[in-house]
Amino acid sequence: MDTVAGLLNQSLDPRQARPAEQELRKYDKQQGFTLTLLQIVNSNQLPMGTRLAGALFFKNLIRRLWTDEDGNYLLPETDVVAVKNEIIPLMISLPSALQAQIGEAVSGIADSDFPDRWVDLIPNLVARLGTDAKVNNGVLKVAHSIFKRWRPLFSSDDLLREIKLVLEQFVQPYYALMLETHKRIEQTSGNKDVLLELLKTMGLLVKLFYDLNCQDIPEFFEDHIKQFMDILHNYLIYSNPLVETTEDSESGILEVIKTDICEILQLYTQRYEEEFRKALPTFVGATWTLLTTIGLQSKYDLLVNRALAFLTSVAKIERHIHMFEATEVLTLLIEKIVIPNMTMRESDEEMFEDDPIEFIRRDLEGSDSDTRRRAATDFLRELVTKMDSRVTEAVMRYVNGFLEQYAANPAQNWKAKNTASYLFSSVAAKGNVTAAGVSTTNLAIDVVGFFTSSIAPDLVSTTVNPILQVDAIRFIHNFRNQLTKEQLSQALPLLVQLLNSRNYVVYTYAAITIERILSVRQNNVSVFKAEDIQSEAAQLISALMQLILRSASTSEKLSENEFLMKCIMRVLLTVQGAMQPFAAPLLPQLVQIMTAVSVNPSNPRFNHFLFESIGAVVRYAGAQIGISGLEEHVVQPMLQILGQDITEFIPYVLQILTEVLSLQPAQSGLPESFRQLIRPLMAPVLWEPKGNVPALVGLLEVILSRGASVVVSDGLLTPLLGVFQNLVASRSNDQYGLELLEYIFYYVGHEHLKELSKQVAQLLLMRLQQSNTDKFCSRFSLFMYFLASTEANNLGPAYAIFFLDQVQQGVFGQVMTSFMLPSTLKIGGTFNRRIAAVGLTKLLCRTTEYTTGEYSSQWAHALDILVRLMKYNMAEEHTSVPIGLDLEELSFGSSFSKLATTAAKPLDPVPDVKHPVQFFNDELKQLAEKFGPAVQQLLQNLDAESREYLRQQGV
Missing domain, CATH: 1.25.40 (Serine Threonine Protein Phosphatase 5, Tetratricopeptide repeat)
Structure with missing residues (x-):
């Protein structure tokens, strides 16, 4: 210990x-x-x-x-x-x-264990509930930690069965405790210490209310809905000076309870409106009162956000919009709720100065931050959707009024213009605004005209308040899809100039907006090409790098601002090959940043964009930099990261190394640094994190493509097959095992696998028999078609049959009938279906086993499957790997984070066959010429649809 x-x-x-x-x-x-x-x-x-x-x-x-x-x-x-x-x-x-x-x-x-392997869990919890509030709170926290797992899950029979079991054992004691706690709170309203503990109990009971109702409304709750709603209403309006916090920023227990109640109200409005309809007006009224009387302190921010989210969910329902329609109500909502929660507060100004990166993350349109402004904006947009002209007209009166206030005294009344900008954006955009920007605008509003007259001047002003300059940049950011390429092109130099601002938020917002402008797409094609920014690219990259390095006091500060690194990444992806003039000095700078932040990889988004940037330079300028330059500036620092076992970076480093080696001409062999790396790559500890597996497999594959002979001569083939064995035994990694096996067979060849291939076949057959899944069956079938399709290293259709039949004669036919053919039409992706079509064609047309031998009885059924595969699944194939990066939805954890800039083409076993249908026709005609009437007889066994398809193809 x-x-x-x-x-x-x-x-x-x-x-x-x-x-x-x-x-x-x-x-x-x-x-x-x-x-x-x-x-x-x-x-x-x-x-x-x-x-x-x-x-x-x-x-x-x-x-x-x-x-x-x-x-x-x-x-x-x-x-x-x-x-x-x-x-x-x-x-x-x-x-x-x-x-x-x-x-x-x-x-x-x-x-993993509840309920089947932890059957006494709920009875154990219930038995501990009693009169001691501290013990009760501990029990309820345990219960919440278990039941909250249900909130994000999709409904399933197993999940509903688990919830039903919990309700049977838990709901009666839960309800009794809620009633008793409510009673004791009323009785002890003057005893602060006891009251606080009881309110904590009520807060946990409210959280559990949501947990127990998150998937469906339980019958018990439906039967007792009035009693439950009376208690929830009581605590939505509850106040007691004894337990109110004096802090402006720290939420107290009452704020937490009310926030959670508002979440329940939103859930019931969205999911159980029929059962909730009677109580709904009461809660709407209570929420209005709450929002019009609550303070502007930041401790209330989350409560205001959830309360507005509840009202927004009510406004979405057509039959409840009448609650908001009256002119006096609409005026109340805009004046007393929307505008106060959109107006910049002193705490917002302090955050702008003291914690600018947090200000930006909260402020960005499309982010998921729970701010007052975001909630007020969403509410107002919903009102515009339901009452378009009335709300637009009312809001624009306030917008114009605020602009007049600003014009009267710009220095003193800058907040009025800030509020006007937010109000205008809220009604100008229709529907939800995502990270992709505004998709639809309010036709009653002239967005471009407002920008030209009221917003654009602030971009170039040297005296305007920096917050208004940010508003101007944000306007371009939000409405970039409504501006023409010419207008955006005119804005870009101004934004580049603003990178020189001394204000953190201004230059960061400029970088964010440059990145988003360069990512604008029309008809799925990037609007901005390399030639559009080629002349400014070097200056732009230099300015961004200086801004990042300016914060280099610690690794955490260096990686704090992911928006700057994301902008670098986007510029590099836009210029691509045109980055060559500045790529050579940029690459070591990026790698130095990687080394510095590796000390404490604290910002996963920054790290991802950093490695995408390194990947882009290697991909588009690696040939110019040269193998020796890449070895010095990339390979050696990356190997050091691997040696230091920096967990967060290993998948990225492996992908970059894969890209570097891919640039090496195949005929030039395997560099010594990679040869020394093969054995360490197979160390079991490296394969334990799930996120490492795809990258490790990718690197081993490209090593095989450059140095299969080295793998054999260094005695590494058996350990490599051991890696395959471990992968294929895992349900989550079996596809990687079969992919690696394709590379082993393709590059190592049958000659060196003679002694081992039977064991490999036995392993695959054992997995098929003992632990089969649809996913594995489809991927195994593709592997067999891969072997059949290629002629490399003496593989091909005859070898594919031999590979399984060496285990036991006749096994291939059984596997084909029971597993491969039923899975063939489930093989996904045009690339994979082409391999399957060619492999199956060769099996049927180039092997005696299927034309005249022991498997000929399967021929007609297999051809039916092949015809259906070609008829319904052969779309036009795109072999290029596009980089249309939109990384807004990145999530980070144990799963693999794939670098788009290092995406490799998959191994193509039949590069000469571009049109599998034509290939099949040619093969079948040759077969007919060889066997004549016998083939015609086989064709007569096809179903009518397949015969008609072949007739149309001229067969």
Whole structure:
């Protein structure tokens, strides 16, 4: 315990964190280690930092090692049983900071074990509920950590069965506790300490209300809807000076409860409106009152956001729009709710100055930040959708009024113009505005005219308030789709100039908008080409790099502003080959940034755009930089990152190395640095993170394409097949195993695989028999067609049959009938279907087994499948790899983050066959010439539809 606690303590120091974590992971599967971690978390003798580090490590260990993809435990069975016995009472007794982490671990365990392998979980929780509010709160936190898993899930029979089981065991005690807690709150309204604890209980009960209703409204809740709604209404309007916080920025328990109630109201409006309809007007009225009386302090921001989201959901329903139609109501909504929540507050100004990156992330149109402005904008847009002309006319009166205030005294009344800009944008754009910009505008408003007269002058003004300059840039950002290429081209130099601003938000918003302008597409084609920005590209990249390096005091500061790096990436993707004049000096700068941020990779979005930028330079200028330059500036620094085991960077580094090696001419062989890398790439520890697998496979494939002979001569073929064996045994990685196997057969060849191919075939057949899935069956079928389609290294249709029949004569025919043919039409993608069509054509037309031999009885059925594959699934193939990057929806975690700039073409076993239908026709005609009447007889066994198709093709 002392050793583990010491390592956890070291992990708190950034300089020792990585080696400490690596040392801790050596204990991962040792019996008793998980219980030691829980003892540390529970020890009052240890510092809180050490206990929190233990809770975090325990949570992550559960995520990594509780079960494999098939649900089998990866930890010792005694530990599994002990953890489930001890974790609930432990969590209930912990301080809240630790409860949050252990709660995530409970949620992870419940994901795999509840309800079937943790049957006593809910009875155990219910048995602990009583009169002690602190114990009750611990129990309810555990329950919430389990039930909140349901919120984002798609409905399924298993999920609904789990919820039904929970409701049967939990809902009655839950309801009784809610009634009792409500009663005790009313009785103890003057005792602050007791009241706070009881309000925490009510807050957790409200969270659980949402959990239990998130998939469907349970019958119990429907039967008791009045009682539940009365309690929710009570706490929506509840106030008590004793428990109100004095802080302006920190939400108190009442704000949290009211926020969660508004989420429930939105859920019921959207999903259970029929059951909720009677209570709806009462809650709408209470919400109006709340919004018109609540303060502007930031502690209320999330509550205001959720309250407005509820009103927006009501406004979406046609039969409820009458609640908002009266002129006096509309005036009230705009004056008392919309405008106050769109007006810039002092706290917003402070954030603009003191935390500019957070200001930008919250402010960006299309972001998911829960701000007052975003919610007010969404509400106003919904009102415009339902009452177009009336709302537009009313809002424009306020817009003009604010502009007049500004014109009277620009220095003093700049906030009036800021509000006018937001109001105008809110009614000018129709519907939801995404990261792609405004798609539809309000026809009653002249967007371009407003920009020209009221917004554009602020772009070039040297005296205007920087917030108004940001408003002007944002206007271009939001309405870029409504501006012509000529107008955007005129704006670009102004935006480039604003990169020289000394204001963080101004230059960052300029970079964001430049990036978005360069990403504008029409008919799925980029509007801006290399020639449009070629003359400014070097200056633009230089300015952006200087802005990034200006913040280089720490790795965290260096990588703080992902928007600048994203703009660099977009410029490089736009200029492509035209980057050559500045690519050579840029590449080492980018790699130096990579090395610097590797110390603490704190911003995954920045890191992704950084590696995309490196990938773009390598891809489009790598040939000019040369192999020796790439070896010095890219390969060696990347190998150092691999050696340091920087987990977040490994998938990216592997992809960049793959791109570098792909530039090497195939005939020039394998560079020594990559030869030395092969054996380390097969180390099992490197394959444990799921995100590494696709990149590792990709690099091994390109190594095979350049150095298959090296793999054989260095005795690495057997370990490489061991990698395949592990991959193909995994349901989540089997496709990568079969893809790697294609490269092994294609480049290594049958001669070197003679002694091993039978074992490979046995492994695949065993997987088909014992653990088959539709996905595996389709991918296995494609692999067999791959073998049949290519003539490389003595492969081909005869070899494909031999490959399986060497296990047992006649197996190929059984596999073809039972697995391959039923899966053929499920093979996805034009590229893959072409391989399948060619492979199946060769099997049917070039092997005696199918033309006259033991499998000839399958010929007609197989040809029917082939005809259907060609008839319905052969669309025009696009072999190029386009880079139409739109990285707004990036998510980061254990999954693989693919670099678009290093996307390689898949291995094509039949590059000479561009038209599989024509190839099939030619093959069938040759077969007919060879066997004559026998083939005609086989064709007569086809179904009528296939015969007609062949007749149309001239066969």
